[in-house]
Amino acid sequence: MEKIAFTQLKEELFHEKMDNGLEVYILPKSGFNKSFATFTTNYGSIDNHFKPLNETEFSKVPDGIAHFLEHKLFEKEDGDVFQQFSKQGASANAFTSFTRTAYLFSSTSDFDRNLTTLIDFVQDPYFSEKTVEKEKGIIGQEINMYDDNSDWRLYFGTIANMYHQHPVKIDIAGTVESIADITKDMLYECYNTFYHPSNMLLFVVGPVDVESTMKLIRDNQNNKGYNEQPEVERKFDEEPETVAKDKEVLRMNVQTPKVMLGIKAINVHQSGLQLLKRELATNIYLEMLFGKSSPLHEELYEEGLIDQSFSYDYTQEQGFGFALIGGDSAKPDELTESLFGILQKSKAGTGLNEKSLQRTIKKKIGSFLRSLNSPEYIANQFTRYAFNDMNLFDVVSVLEKLTIEDIMEVAKDLISDQRMTVCQVLPK
């Protein structure tokens, strides 16, 4: 077991790689009632084209299957695992993102038992034709629920505008039509390919005893006799640098129009410190332009182009990356034009200066410390970082080293007419 100390933050992190390849991290947090564990596979909605275990040919699976599998893993021959957790006083959940599927629970008692339940249920799939069919009704309703949500439609509309090929453009849950094709055999095939311990990470945070928890996990894994498995081969089609579509207008039953501007990033095959620095620098860049302390934000607000729903964010994973900026606006076209203008001018340095950089760095350090109050944040973010070979606890030191030149470079690399798009939701 390896111990990593973060003195300034007064945190200690313990790490061990199990014999079967599973990465385990434990962050003890005394004083908290709650313990929290996430068991995550490096497999999400974009992984729809891959070589199944023991096969030599690539195969493509229906849209939404990673998410479908997440739902189905909770069901066992003798009932569902939610029941088991709640009998043990815990609450369980799961989510599927573009790149990950995570299973989690939180509890304030019976931690060891709940942790065992978590590991065991994820490592013991049970799919039958009957339960697969039944799930199609439930997930169909989940899809319909999102279809009625204008913010979600705007979000995916913008991403779909940006990408020609990349599966990030596909809704994580798929469509009612695509999930109709899913069978139990397909679920097993995806499961066997992506749920090997060597493709997974277990993170525990809470008032736990490190030694005994590590031993519990070690014993649990040693009893299961996993064989070594090669790394999964995934395939992504060549993606052009330009956006697929400049603009899309969706007509929905809303009173207030919504606008989202998307900027597609290039050179997205990064990982480790390089990715961490890019991601933090880009977020700082957006915050300097559009944060509440910026004069540009004030102007947009005073002109009535934005309200409190206005937000901005940058995400990058290996193979795709984008900035999203937008919110509700009574004047959607004027807002679109202003945002394009601000971004273009930033390439020459407008809105970017040393003083605001230092202030923004300070702000980001503060919000990072604040987010360490949250065990959920630590577990989820740490896992995402680890899958990209980054370390969550490097955030502060990378932030402290950012210079105005780094930010200018972001502006130059990111902003280009061919890589920007807008999506609007307008009243019918």
Next chain:
Amino acid sequence: MSIASDTITEKSGYKLHVVRTDKYKTNTLVLKMKAPLTKEDVTYRALLPYVLQSNTSKYPTTPELRSYLDDLYGAGFYVDVAKKGEYQIISFTIDIVNEKFLSDSTPLLEKAFGLLSEVIFNPKKNGEAFDSKTVSNEIRSLKQRIQSISDDKMRYSATRLVEEMCKNEPYALEASGNLQDLETITPESLFAYYKKMLTEDEIDLYVIGDIDESEVEALADKYVSLQERVPVRLPSKTGKVVEKEKEIIENSDVKQGKLNIGYRTQVAYGDPDYYALQLFNGIFGGFSHSKLFINVREKASLAYYAASRLESHKGLLMVMAGIENANYKQALDIIHAQMKEMKQGNFSEEELAQTKAVVKNQLLETIDVSRGLVEILYHNVVSGQDISLDEWFAKTEQTTKEEIIAVGQKIQLDTIYFLTEAEVQG
């Protein structure tokens, strides 16, 4: 040992609540202002905190105020307006890093007190009026926020149920106010209301973190100055008896039908049988092992979400489910059947034990978050009770199946609301 409790000190015009804990890396200040929910005041109260958080006389523009917060290591500052029972509550929250975790040792807690005081007592003004530009910006922004409620169909249907169910009761009012009244507000009238609020509201200040109680008290005395007052306390009135059940079907352009059902329970937070009601709700629809989740979602495969929750200070039990438009009748039948099962006591001791464990777990988790802890402690202020968390746990633990069946007898169906695309055959 007590699980978590606040030390309460009566100050002139407000109560100071201090919770000392070393589990957070930040210190949190929450100031709550409470007054009865009324048609006359609701929109004023919805608007005011947003005007106050825009700027102050020392920081006359939003970028100046927000830059100051960024300089305080990105102190978080939020305002919020909500209703609890028939009160409307305004909250100001500042969340600031404990300087222990920084190489810089600026006394951040004092800065946070200073800022809170500046925002509340020293707004940017023009004689006896707020700055008119600020007011007009915030009116426009609130207008957009009110309109956007109906753009989120899940939220819209929940709001419509309450409007229909509680017609002619203050509870039908939306905490974010209404468009008609917003038109009539002026910088002068808002300022007059602000002064009234400062002298009449019931005010509670919570300070949570790894802090020294006497230091907090000294800071509070230095930065918060209010006149004595006798806050308005509403008589408990959960007891509206249902004369006739209502069914409202509204057509709209939705892909998924949104079904919302409201019941009257006659029981509110602080009543002796509240613990039983909370467990009733948990077994009925509160959790993923509940009757609604299992029967509507898992067995019949009709919904992705099918759940219930309590409006604890108003004594309502609300069901919500998203279903195929054509399945309205079937979903309703299943929900009615689950309610009947509950009232007849058709639930096992095991389900009860499970629900107690999950309720306890949920509460313990909530108080791990400083703002969650404030919400839990504030129940006592709203209900005028003094129930400790230990007591809450003990009473929940002791609750019997018979008590849950008994509380079930008080529950009456009041209103069914369905937002749907097509015509439905009732």
